[in-house]
Amino acid sequence: MTTAVPVARAELELTGAAVRRATRRAAAARAETTLWTRLGDTVGTLTSIGVGIAVVGGGLASLRAKIVARPLTVSGAALPAPYAAVVAAVLAVAGLLLLLDRLGPVSATPAAAAWWLPLPADRRGLLAGDLARTTGAVVAVTLVLVLPPALALPSSPSVGEVLGVLGAAAALGAVAVGGTALLQTRGAGGRLGPAAGVVAVLAAVAAALAGTAGALGVRLPAPRALPSLPLWIAGVLAAAAVLLLTGAVLGLDRLDAGRLRASGVTAQFATASFLSLDTRDLGRALSSRPRRPRRSRRFRRVRGPVAALVAADLVALARGRWQLGQLAAAVAVPVLVARTAGLGGVPVAVWGACVVGWALAAIAAGHPGREAQAAPELDRLLPLGAPQVLRARAIVPLALTAVVCTATGLLLGLGTGAVAEWALLGLATAPGWAAASLRGAYRPEPDWAGPVMATPFGPSPVGVGATLVQGLDLGVVVSLPLLVALLRGAPTPGLVVGQLAWSLALGAGAVAWLTRRPSEP
Amino acid sequence: MAAKGGASGLLSAAALSVGYGGTPVCAPVDLALGAGCALAVVGPNGAGKSTLLRTLAGLLPPLAGSVAFEGSPVDERAPGFRRDVAAVLDDDAFFAALTGREHLLLTARGHGVAEPDDVVADEVAAFGLADRIDALPSALSSGQRRRLALAAAFVRPARLLLLDEPERRLDTGMRTRLGARLAARRDAGAAVLFASHDPALVAALADEVLVVDEAACRLVDRAGAAAYLGGL
Numbered sequence: 001m002t003t004a005v006p007v008a009r010a011e012l013e014l015t016g017a018a019v020r021r022a023t024r025r026a027a028a029a030r031a032e033t034t035l036w037t038r039l040g041d042t043v044g045t046l047t048s049i050g051v052g053i054a055v056v057g058g059g060l061a062s063l064r065a066k067i068v069a070r071p072l073t074v075s076g077a078a079l080p081a082p083y084a085a086v087v088a089a090v091l092a093v094a095g096l097l098l099l100l101d102r103l104g105p106v107s108a109t110p111a112a113a114a115w116w117l118p119l120p121a122d123r124r125g126l127l128a129g130d131l132a133r134t135t136g137a138v139v140a141v142t143l144v145l146v147l148p149p150a151l152a153l154p155s156s157p158s159v160g161e162v163l164g165v166l167g168a169a170a171a172l173g174a175v176a177v178g179g180t181a182l183l184q185t186r187g188a189g190g191r192l193g194p195a196a197g198v199v200a201v202l203a204a205v206a207a208a209l210a211g212t213a214g215a216l217g218v219r220l221p222a223p224r225a226l227p228s229l230p231l232w233i234a235g236v237l238a239a240a241a242v243l244l245l246t247g248a249v250l251g252l253d254r255l256d257a258g259r260l261r262a263s264g265v266t267a268q269f270a271t272a273s274f275l276s277l278d279t280r281d282l283g284r285a286l287s288s289r290p291r292r293p294r295r296s297r298r299f300r301r302v303r304g305p306v307a308a309l310v311a312a313d314l315v316a317l318a319r320g321r322w323q324l325g326q327l328a329a330a331v332a333v334p335v336l337v338a339r340t341a342g343l344g345g346v347p348v349a350v351w352g353a354c355v356v357g358w359a360l361a362a363i364a365a366g367h368p369g370r371e372a373q374a375a376p377e378l379d380r381l382l383p384l385g386a387p388q389v390l391r392a393r394a395i396v397p398l399a400l401t402a403v404v405c406t407a408t409g410l411l412l413g414l415g416t417g418a419v420a421e422w423a424l425l426g427l428a429t430a431p432g433w434a435a436a437s438l439r440g441a442y443r444p445e446p447d448w449a450g451p452v453m454a455t456p457f458g459p460s461p462v463g464v465g466a467t468l469v470q471g472l473d474l475g476v477v478v479s480l481p482l483l484v485a486l487l488r489g490a491p492t493p494g495l496v497v498g499q500l501a502w503s504l505a506l507g508a509g510a511v512a513w514l515t516r517r518p519s520e521p
Numbered sequence: 522m523a524a525k526g527g528a529s530g531l532l533s534a535a536a537l538s539v540g541y542g543g544t545p546v547c548a549p550v551d552l553a554l555g556a557g558c559a560l561a562v563v564g565p566n567g568a569g570k571s572t573l574l575r576t577l578a579g580l581l582p583p584l585a586g587s588v589a590f591e592g593s594p595v596d597e598r599a600p601g602f603r604r605d606v607a608a609v610l611d612d613d614a615f616f617a618a619l620t621g622r623e624h625l626l627l628t629a630r631g632h633g634v635a636e637p638d639d640v641v642a643d644e645v646a647a648f649g650l651a652d653r654i655d656a657l658p659s660a661l662s663s664g665q666r667r668r669l670a671l672a673a674a675f676v677r678p679a680r681l682l683l684l685d686e687p688e689r690r691l692d693t694g695m696r697t698r699l700g701a702r703l704a705a706r707r708d709a710g711a712a713v714l715f716a717s718h719d720p721a722l723v724a725a726l727a728d729e730v731l732v733v734d735e736a737a738c739r740l741v742d743r744a745g746a747a748a749y750l751g752g753l
Contacts, residue, residue, distance in 0.1 A: 005709050006640045008604075008678050012633035019631055026627075027618035110614035115624060115673075118608065119631035120600040257597055258580040292542060 016125020057148035079211030084340040087207040094200035100180040101193030102286050105134050107263035117257040124252040135177045142173035167234030171241050178244025185251030201325040204332035211339025215415035277464050291319045305382040306392045313368035313396040323364040330361035330404045335411045347486035361404040362437035365397035369441030387515035398434035405430045418490050425491040428500035432478025435507035440471020478503050530555040531712045536586035539576040546572050550738045559713040561727035568733045570716035574685050578608040607679035615658035621669045622654045625676050632677035644672040664690040684715040688722050700725040720750040
């Protein structure tokens, strides 16, 4: 048996970059992909991206044409479109910062944490490659997302304007990566995300309130259009990105293994969920830990199992970090679109914003249900059958969607002379959206065994798509009477009653279907 | 306490409180472990042994108190600390595309081991992995993966070995051989700190035993440890 202690010499130690290379070469030696398969994958990906840009760009151009065709003018009665564009940019940057902050942005997979980080190799060499890859990915995705609006929204964009917007957006993406990475190396990781979330919600709420105030007669300064971005702005942002990224790379040796591993576990979970198209698990991966309670609740007023379940759901919501902001954004987004000059005159756009906003509310309200679906321990402790649990779990979403939908309707109706009708129409959609919340929370796992359908983006498994839209599908159908009201210009009492009956029928049907659905193995 | 290597010891902790999210998982710990000594950490499941080892390895920040290696606060970001300390905790993570041998060679070469191929071959034989060492981790049993992780601690020099239940998923014969190998490292001057539920391993290796509990953490001798483990 070996008992000799190995002898090591510092001059023989591998550097971080050498460890990376050795690992990559060993893995590449048995990779099954060939140059041709990689080339084919690249061509397929680029084709899908091109089709996507064309589809989105075409949709945006069509929307612009509709807005231009309407006799709308920028006035104090609505939010000037440039403001809404700035809010949209703030929301996009905040979303990027949230994502980067949650995932690290520098992290180590569990394997890297177990086999790389205990080595004496420099962490800068080990981790700089990942930071470069993350920066490249963010810049590429930013370009793909910004290209359609940059091409389609201006009436006759020049090459210089488009390049200016693309350059600024790409540099801003790199600034976001560099900034979050630099904060991470300074031990301040995890703080930017919540701040960005708060700023995003406040921006959306403030813009929605400003638009509503405009509708009530408050005059807002009204720039006709955003100034075009000169190329030097992109240059300044690019210089800032280089500085931030350099600072981050120089600080990589300060990152500790424990936090790198924790971020790596989150990133691995999120990546697996993304690749398997499981948005529910993706949400779980990206959600933060619940707020730490100051004290345990006694539940003195709780009587009976239904009340216990409702109380538990309320506590889960109260301790969630994002749900309150989601609910505020759920009201703000439809109001913002409806009050934006030009956009607010397109009923389908307002209806789409209502669906997006209320879907956000349904997701927030479904948080306890999603948690219970993954870990139903509390449900099993209570003397309730599965159908009773589901019906009891509808109470909190019903209350929350009632508040959100009514508030949205109220704010949409201000200044129209039909406030009560719009508010009641909003309230009438709530039962259906509450059921949509439950349907989304308790949807089955994606079914990969179903048939495959050819799409412009490549083959897509039908079963997966059908599963992923569960919840949203119900909300869309429930909201059809709202679309009719928007197309007509105002809700009638008949439409309100019809919306309520439609919403109740669909909601009750969905809950009944959920309670009778055979449980998954 | 187990401080043959000097008054303060190679590894020391004072009023060390460990846990997650600001909540301690066990009573504060005081210890001093010298070179050439072995300290076993015992306690029931959930007592905080793994959390204590993670904190001693610098992978978790202490909630309170201090932990020092050679008199300086533990900082796993320092390459010198990583050269001196080998930790085998409860991780079961491997690069999916690297064989067992490549994992061990990466570790040995990363630490600047002279003759890494020979050292790895010796450890592969010692841990009974010769037949499976060129397989990918996904093709290994959980016991084989555990032996691979343990072998990684032996293909490099270390002044301190931190091991979380090293006996886990090993058969009786391998446990005995592992105890002997760790004792040999201890006798060669390394400090060994390990959490364990195995009275035989504790008896074979530990100079002293730290009982970790929610109420109090206390040192007992090997006889006391055997009685304690028997009662769990």
